[in-house]
Amino acid sequence: MSDILQHLDAGVMTLTFNRVDKKNSITRDMYSALADGVEQANTDPAVRVVVIQGHETIFSAGNDIADFLHQPPSGQDSPVFRFLRAIATVDKPVVAAVAGPAVGIGTTLLFHCDLVYAGDNAAFSMPFVNLGLCPEAASSLLAPRMFGYHRAAEALLLGEPFFAEAALEVGLVNRVVPPTEVNAHAQAQAKKLAGKPLSSLIETKRLMKGGQQAEVLARMAEEGQSFGRMLREPAAREAFSAFMEKRKPDFSKV
Numbered sequence: 001m002s003d004i005l006q007h008l009d010a011g012v013m014t015l016t017f018n019r020v021d022k023k024n025s026i027t028r029d030m031y032s033a034l035a036d037g038v039e040q041a042n043t044d045p046a047v048r049v050v051v052i053q054g055h056e057t058i059f060s061a062g063n064d065i066a067d068f069l070h071q072p073p074s075g076q077d078s079p080v081f082r083f084l085r086a087i088a089t090v091d092k093p094v095v096a097a098v099a100g101p102a103v104g105i106g107t108t109l110l111f112h113c114d115l116v117y118a119g120d121n122a123a124f125s126m127p128f129v130n131l132g133l134c135p136e137a138a139s140s141l142l143a144p145r146m147f148g149y150h151r152a153a154e155a156l157l158l159g160e161p162f163f164a165e166a167a168l169e170v171g172l173v174n175r176v177v178p179p180t181e182v183n184a185h186a187q188a189q190a191k192k193l194a195g196k197p198l199s200s201l202i203e204t205k206r207l208m209k210g211g212q213q214a215e216v217l218a219r220m221a222e223e224g225q226s227f228g229r230m231l232r233e234p235a236a237r238e239a240f241s242a243f244m245e246k247r248k249p250d251f252s253k254v
């Protein structure tokens with residue numbers, strides 16, 4: 001069974017994180033499958049809407065930390081950057097269903113979705129600083145814009161989780177529902193979208209998002225440069241080793 005399930009039904013392409021034993025943490029192969037899915041959705045006339053969902057207990061623990069240690073992404077063509085560019089530029093609507101933890105890219109990918117539904121157990125976090133890293137997915141641009149600077153600074157500098165109601169308040173999610181209902185709710189909303197004229201959906205999304213696309217892509221590239229460098233530096237190496245060894249990181253020497 002693949003770690004990313006891809007399913008097409010009545011115009012809705014659903015991409016499901018399916019690596020629950022590792023908390024849906026995302027490997028290189030999973031980024032490739034996600035990028036392929038979103039790129040295919042964009043060009044396939046049978047697809048009108050994309051849904052990204054996880055499990056009722058976990059959306060995603062973010063990047064696979066063993067991958068960060070052993071095969072960190074290098075260059076703008078690496079699978080993670082390909083996925084981020086795909087989701088930032090897809091013409092068709094993207095709906096996300098989030099329950100449980102959404103860590104790192106599990107949260108930042110949501111800035112690029114059009115509708116986001118959350119279970120009341122959702123916990124969003126962008127703990128890049130705690131890992132010796134910096135923001136990615138243009139979150140350094142989009143979080144301050146959406147949350148306001150001070151709330152974004154709390155999320156990105158302290159890296160502490162925030163929960164479903166706070167995410168609703170800052171506009172990151174559209175609605176909070178019980179975790180067992182979040183995927184079904186997202187599917188129902190996606191089906192509504194799939195019944196509308198695709199040309200109008202695409203044009204409306206383009207008009208809402210088109211103006212900032214170049215800025216978003218430029219910020220992603222800038223973040224990617226720093227992120228790629230910082231992944232190889234001592235602070236991040238210590239954070240990843242500590243996670244793998246199930247101990248607290250010691251940043252006293254970095």
Ligand code: COA
Pocket residue numbers: 021022023025026060061062063064065066101103104105127128131
């Ligand atoms: N990369 C690789 N493996 C991960 C992972 C990640 N990002 N997150 C969780 N796992 C693995 C754990 O190593 C563990 O594996 P094991 O059973 O072989 O020991 C398994 O998934 C279960 O994780 P665990 O931490 O025991 O689950 P939990 O329910 O106590 O906590 C999280 C869930 C998501 C809060 C916690 O796993 C976590 O904080 N993960 C790291 C998140 C992170 O920093 N991601 C990078 C963001 S840039």
